[in-house]
Amino acid sequence: MGLVGCGNASTAGPLGSPQAIIASAPDITLASGTVKIIISSPHADATGVIDLATHTGQLSVSTKTDPTTAKVLIVGDTGYIQSSAHAAYMQMPGPLPLSSLYDPNVVADGSDEDFPSSDPWADIDLVRGTTHILSDGGGESDGASTIGYTLTISPSQAISMTPASRQAAIKALLEGRTKPFTIEVWVDSQYRIRQIEVAANFVAPDFKTETPPTRDDGETIGTDVYFLSFGVPLTPVTVPQT
DSSP states (O other), X not given: OOOOOOBOTTTTSOOBOHHHHHHHHHHHHHTSOEEEEEEEOSSEEEEEEEETTTTEEEEEEEESSOOOOEEEEEETTEEEEESSTTSOOEXXXXXXXXXXXXXXXXXXXXXXOOOOOOOHHHHHHHGGGEEEEEEEEEEEETTEEEEEEEEEEOHHHHHHHSOGGGHHHHHHXXXXXXXXXXXXXXXXXXXXXXXXXXXXXXXXXXXXXXXXXXXXTSOBOEEEEEEEEETOOOOOOOOOOO
C-alpha cells in the first residue's frame, strides 16, 4: 500500500499510518454492532438501523421513481420487503438486499451505467482490497471528525481477503470486474468507517481512460453509505411471514 499522510491531533481523526488505519478499519467497523445508516444512490435512498456484526437490520427505502416508502428487513444474507403497511413481506432475490429495488442499468439521469451495490457490508469488505492509499486530509462526515482517503481497490484482493461467508456478496457487487478502481472512504478517530463512496462505473485509478460520472452540479454519480450513530437500539429482527 502507498503511504501518504496520516491523522493528527488537530483533525481529531484517526492517528497512525494510513496503511494501519485502512487495514484495521473493516474489522473494527464490522465489530461495532448497531449503527444508524443512510444510503444515497441514483436509484434508491434508504435509512434505518443495522447490526454490522449480526448482518441484520431494518430500513425504510424509497426509489427515485416511486416516493412510496417501503420497509426492508435484513436477516443474514436475505432481504424481505413490505411495499405498504398492509402488504405481506416478499423475499428479495440475491445476496444484496437493495439491489432488486431498482433497475441497475439505468441511473437517475437516464444514462446507462454500471452501478455498484448499496450493500453496506460488501462496501466495507471492498476496503480489504486496498493496494494504494492517498490521504485527502481531515474533514467531517455528518459531524464526526474524520480523515478521508482515496483507495485503489484490487477486485481479486478484495475477494480473497474477505471471509468466505461474505465472498458471494462481494462477488455480486463486483460483477466480474478484474481491473483496479478507486473508492472514497472517511475514517473516524476510533478507526470506524463513517462514509464510503463508490462511483457508478468503478472508476479506473489513473483517470486516463475513464472518469467519474457526474451530475450537472459536479457531484459524483454513485452510492454513498453513511455510518452515523453507533450503538443505537435495533428492534430484534426475525424472518417475517411471507
